Amino acid sequence: MPRKFLVFSIATNGFDVAYRSCLETQRRYARANGYDHVLVRRPYFVWHFPAHDSAWLKIPLILGALSRDYEWILFVDADCEIRPTCPPIQSVDRPGKAIHVANGFSGRPNSGVIIVKQSREAIEFFRRLLQAADDSDIPEEDRAPYENGHFIHYAKNCDAIQIIDSAWNNNRDACLPDFVRHYTGPLKGAYRAGMIPRAAPRIAKLVIGARRTIAGAGSALRRFVLREACPPLPVRERLRGLFEASCRRYPRYFSATAWVDGP
Numbered sequence: 001m002p003r004k005f006l007v008f009s010i011a012t013n014g015f016d017v018a019y020r021s022c023l024e025t026q027r028r029y030a031r032a033n034g035y036d037h038v039l040v041r042r043p044y045f046v047w048h049f050p051a052h053d054s055a056w057l058k059i060p061l062i063l064g065a066l067s068r069d070y071e072w073i074l075f076v077d078a079d080c081e082i083r084p085t086c087p088p089i090q091s092v093d094r095p096g097k098a099i100h101v102a103n104g105f106s107g108r109p110n111s112g113v114i115i116v117k118q119s120r121e122a123i124e125f126f127r128r129l130l131q132a133a134d135d136s137d138i139p140e141e142d143r144a145p146y147e148n149g150h151f152i153h154y155a156k157n158c159d160a161i162q163i164i165d166s167a168w169n170n171n172r173d174a175c176l177p178d179f180v181r182h183y184t185g186p187l188k189g190a191y192r193a194g195m196i197p198r199a200a201p202r203i204a205k206l207v208i209g210a211r212r213t214i215a216g217a218g219s220a221l222r223r224f225v226l227r228e229a230c231p232p233l234p235v236r237e238r239l240r241g242l243f244e245a246s247c248r249r250y251p252r253y254f255s256a257t258a259w260v261d262g263p
Contacts, residue, residue, distance in 0.1 A: 004036070004068075004069060004070045004071050004072075005033070005034075005035040005036065005070065005071065005072045005073075005074075005089055005090075006035060006036045006037070006038070006065050006068075006070045006072070006073045006074070006253060007026060007029065007030040007035050007036070007037045007038075007073075007074045007076065007089075008037065008038045008039070008040065008061065008065070008073070008074075008075055008076075008253065009023060009026055009039055009040070009075070009076050009077065009078050009080075010039075010040045010041070010054055010055075010057055010058060010061070010077075010078065011023060011039055011040070011041045011078035012040075012041055012054045013051060013054065015041075015078040015079070016039065016041045016078065018078075018079075019078045019079045019183075019191075021081070022078065022079055022080055022081045022183070022191075023039060023078060025081045025082045025083070026039075026076055026080070026082050027039075028082075029082040029086055033088055033089075035074075035089070036070075036252075036253065038250050038252075038253045040057070040061065040246055040249075040250065042249055051146070052146050052235075053235065053238050053239055053242060054242075055145070055146035055147055055148075056133060056146060056147045056235065056239055057239065057242055057243060057246065058075050058111070058114070058147070059126055059129050059130050059133075059147060060126075060130055060239060060240075060243040060258065060259060061075075061243065061246060061254055062075060062114070062116055062122075062126050063123065063126050063127065063130070063258035063259070064243070064246075064247055064253075064254030064255050064256065064258040064259075065116075065253060065254055066116070066118060066122065066123055066126075066258065067254075067255035067257055067258040068252075068253060068254065068255050069118070070118060071117070071118045072089045072090055072115070072116070072117055072118070073114075073115070073116040074089050074113075074114075074115050074116075075113070075114045075115075075116070076112070076113050076180065077112035077113070077182065077184070079112075079182065079183040079184055079188075079191065080112060080113060080169075080180050080181065080182045080183070081180070081181045081182075081183070082179070082180055083178060083179055083180065083181065085177075085179060086179035086180060087179065089115055090117075092115055092162070092164050092168070093117065094162055096159070096160070097117075097160060097161070097162035098116065098117045098118075098119040098121045098122040098125075098160040098161075099114065099115070099116055099117075099121075099122055099125060099155075099158070099160055099161045099162070100114070100115040100116075100117075100161075100162045100164045100168075101113065101114055101115070101151075101155070101161065101162075101163065101164065101169070102163065102164050102165065102166045102167075102168045102169035102170075103163060103166060104169065104171050104172070104182075104185065105171050105172035105185045105186055106144070106185075108142075108144070108152045109148075109151060109152050109155050109161075109163065110148065110169050110171065110182070111147060111148045111151040112148075112169055112171070112182050112184065113168055113169035113180050113182065115164070115168070119160065121158075121159075121160035122160060125154065125158050125160060125161070127260060128154055129147065129150055129151065129154055130236070130239075130260075131236075132150055132154070133147075133150070133234075133235040133236045133239060134234045134235045134236055135150070138150060138153050139153065142156075166178075167179045167180070168180050169182050170182060170187070171183075171184050171185045171186065171187050172185065172186055172187070173186075173187075174187060174190050240259060243256070243259060244256050244259070
């Protein structure tokens with residue numbers, strides 16, 4: 001039976017337009033190595049799911065891919081360019097290690113590039129992260145945007161995690177020979193794109209903001225008329241809806257059965 005490998009990224013809210021050239025390098029890398037490849041980008045404007053939830057989506061999708069029996073999985077952010085010199089995914093393999101990440105410019109693990117080997121330890125780690133999605137009590141020294149702070153925090157006590165060379169996720173130095181160049185942090189300004197592609201995420205953000213304003217006004221009216229509170233949905237509940245929608249759209253790559261409720 002052939003070995004199964006998957007490369008995937010998530011590009012919602014106009015990021016598929018803004019980082020089209022990066023996403024094309026990811027597709028070429030997967031094709032050159034005979035890997036499956038999928039770009040998760042629908043619905044195009046994620047009306048009810050903010051950027052925070054789109055970032056968190058990688059966690060259940062990694063579990064969904066593991067449930068599809070992929071032996072190796074490479075997740076890369078949409079703003080990552082895979083260079084022609086990038087070696088095969090499995091070249092990072094080390095005994096006893098199942099999750100491979102590089103430190104970012106902050107000196108802590110950056111979850112913009114995650115290489116995962118099929119294993120019980122990997123499944124347990126990502127389930128633990130998912131269960132903690134609504135937990136805001138992360139120590140100050142571990143905090144980072146979106147799910148990255150949780151990743152940093154829980155990685156400290158996970159023996160299955162290997163810190164790999166920063167060439168796999170270079171977001172600090174444009175002169176560094178690298179395999180994956182990540183256009184965030186100090187390298188954000190190094191990415192070159194036309195005016196329209198660069199404006200796409202901003203336009204999407206404005207549209208989504210307008211939609212939220214309308215939705216908020218509707219909730220306020222409902223509270224006034226019905227005298228009831230309309231608290232926001234917990235992160236996990238919002239995330240589950242987005243995850244299941246993604247699994248329905250991309251059933252070949254992700255299984256919705258990976259979602260587990262409870263501890």
